[in-house]
Amino acid sequence: MREPVHGLPAAMVRPALFGESVDKLQVFLAQQITLTVLHWGFAFGILIWALSANLTYTVPVRLQYNRWSGVAADGGCTKSSPCKIVLFEVPNFFEIDLSIIVPFFSFISGTNHFLTALNVGLYGSDGWFVRNAIQGHNYLRAADWASSAALMIVVNSILWVSPPTFTEIFLWAFLLAVIVMVGLMCETAHASGLSDQWYAARYAFWSATLLFVGAWVCQFVVFAGTYGSYDGKPVNGTAPAPETKDPPLLVVLFLIYLFSSFCYFPIVTAWKCRFWAPYFKKETASPERMMYFEQWYGIISFASKLPLLGIYAGGVLARGDGAVSLFDAEAPAPTTAPDEDGGSGLVWGLLFGAVTFASFLGAVFWYLDRRAVPVPGGMSKSIL
Numbered sequence: 453m454r455e456p457v458h459g460l461p462a463a464m465v466r467p468a469l470f471g472e473s474v475d476k477l478q479v480f481l482a483q484q485i486t487l488t489v490l491h492w493g494f495a496f497g498i499l500i501w502a503l504s505a506n507l508t509y510t511v512p513v514r515l516q517y518n519r520w521s522g523v524a525a526d527g528g529c530t531k532s533s534p535c536k537i538v539l540f541e542v543p544n545f546f547e548i549d550l551s552i553i554v555p556f557f558s559f560i561s562g563t564n565h566f567l568t569a570l571n572v573g574l575y576g577s578d579g580w581f582v583r584n585a586i587q588g589h590n591y592l593r594a595a596d597w598a599s600s601a602a603l604m605i606v607v608n609s610i611l612w613v614s615p616p617t618f619t620e621i622f623l624w625a626f627l628l629a630v631i632v633m634v635g636l637m638c639e640t641a642h643a644s645g646l647s648d649q650w651y652a653a654r655y656a657f658w659s660a661t662l663l664f665v666g667a668w669v670c671q672f673v674v675f676a677g678t679y680g681s682y683d684g685k686p687v688n689g690t691a692p693a694p695e696t697k698d699p700p701l702l703v704v705l706f707l708i709y710l711f712s713s714f715c716y717f718p719i720v721t722a723w724k725c726r727f728w729a730p731y732f733k734k735e736t737a738s739p740e741r742m743m744y745f746e747q748w749y750g751i752i753s754f755a756s757k758l759p760l761l762g763i764y765a766g767g768v769l770a771r772g773d774g775a776v777s778l779f780d781a782e783a784p785a786p787t788t789a790p791d792e793d794g795g796s797g798l799v800w801g802l803l804f805g806a807v808t809f810a811s812f813l814g815a816v817f818w819y820l821d822r823r824a825v826p827v828p829g830g831m832s833k834s835i836l
Contacts, residue, residue, distance in 0.1 A: 476821060477572070477576065477577075477743075479747075479817065479820045479821050480572065480743070480744075480746070480747055481569055481572050481573055483750055483817050484565045484750065485565075485569045486817075487562070487565040487753075487754055488562050488566040488569055489562075490562075490758075490813075491558045491559065491565060491754070491757070492558075492559060492562040492566075494555075494758065495555035495556070495558040495562060495761075496555065496559075498551075498554065498555045498761060499551065499552065499555040502551040503551065509549070509550040509551050510547045510548065510549050510550070510551075511547065511548050511550065511610050511614060511615055512543065512544040512545075512546075512547050513545050513546050513547065513548060513615060513616060513617070514541055514542065514543055514545060514615055514616070514617045514618065515541065515542040515617070515618045516539060516540070516541045516542075516617055516618075517539075517540055517541075518537050518538065518539060519540050520535055520536065520537060521535065521538055522535045522536050543615075545618055548606070548607075548610070550607055550610070553603055553606070553607055554607060554760070557600040557601075557603040557607075558600070558757050558761055560596055560599055560600040561596055561600050561754075561757060563596075564595070564596035565750065567592060568581050568592060582743065585743055585746050586643075586743055587640070587742070588640045588642060588643020588644070589636060589639065589640040589643070590636075590639075590746065590749075591636070593749060594632055594633065594635075596753075597632045597717070597753070598629040598632040598633060600757070601628050601629075601714075602625035602628050602629045603625070604756075604757070604760060605624045605628045605714075606621045606622075606624065606625050607760075608760075609621050609624050609671075611703065611706070611707060611710070612707075613674060624667075627667055631664055634660040635657070635660065635718070635721055637656065638653040638654075638656050638657040638660075638725065639724070639725065640653075641656075642654075642725040642732075642736070643742055650725075650732040651732070653727070654725075654727045657718075657721070657722065657725070658727065661718050661722075664718065668711055668714075678699050679698050679699075705803075706803065709759060709803075709807075710760070713752075713756035716752040717749075720748050720752055724741070724748070744821070747817065747821065751813070751814045751817060754810055754813065754814075755807075755810040755811070755814060758806045758807075758809065758810045759803060759806040759807050759810065761806065762803050762805060762807075
């Protein structure tokens with residue numbers, strides 16, 4: 453049996469694909485391979501389906517800015533000649549094709565799992581992935597989340613306000629990327645094993661969590677207008693808008709799930725590092741705990757993305773066949789009678805099917821980890 457490498461027990465040094473028994477690192481490798489296939493399979497499947505059926509879902513992005521009138525020759529403003537601020541808007545600054553962006557964030561995560569599986573499968577704990585993961589700074593996962601989650605929130609912002617503005621989508625994307633980086637720093641400081649750094653990580657984590665929740669509160673304030681909470685006026689088109697109603701139930705439930713899925717990540721990080729505890733515990737930074745929480749991160753990443761892929765696939769279909777569109781007063785009226793079902797049955801099926809499958813997959817890997825050979829040194833209880 454090989455000696456422990458980088459603080460990892462000997463039984464976890466290198467996974468054997470064909471051995472007398474299955475150890476926990478083998479389960480981790482199998483999980484990474486499975487998530488690679490699923491992420492890439494769903495991503496390319498949705499992309500090929502949407503493009504082959506010509507079901508494009510293109511959304512315009514607005515650019516709003518200010519121009520000034522009444523400015524004096526010297527560049528100043530006076531009471532006798534006040535300046536006026538005029539709001540301008542470019543209604544179609546550029547367009548976002550969700551048929552491409554939606555599968556792409558799942559492709560990014562699949563690439564993360566592929567590189568992880570390749571490194572763990574070839575080098576075990578001698579590789580860079582395990583060395584970094586057991587020290588609390590999984591840079592590959594952070595790069596995955598900072599990019600894929602940023603793309604997800606760009607697409608999600610379209611559900612809150614459509615068409616979105618240039619400022620909204622990019623501020624959301626960069627805000628989420630910054631929060632991911634703060635989370636990485638908190639994990640790294642926690643895994644250092646120094647109590648003073650752990651306290652700093654603890655306070656930084658909860659501060660970032662409050663900012664994260666605050667950003668979502670702002671989105672829900674905007675969404676309240678969907679229920680007629682404010683005395684607003686329509687801006688689409690030049691004629692009065694048709695009679696408006698509350699959003700479909702599916703949209704409301706999906707937005708609630710959307711918020712919940714983004715909350716998975718700070719919850720698991722707090723659980724991993726025990727940031728609610730009043731003091732640092734050495735065992736929370738053990739290599740085994742660091743490594744096996746990577747399994748949790750992989751599962752919640754898949755559980756958050758797969759339902760989004762399902763609902764977006766339904767959205768692409770509904771938008772592509774005309775069941776959902778942006779209001780334009782100058783557009784001609786539809787010439788065909790509306791479908792009574794409106795395609796909602798398929799969308800509901802995709803959403804709940806995705807949630808069920810993601811939950812089933814998590815349960816399978818939880819069971820496999822429980823059945824795997826315990827790591828020598830006392831870790832007989834599964835963390836996952």
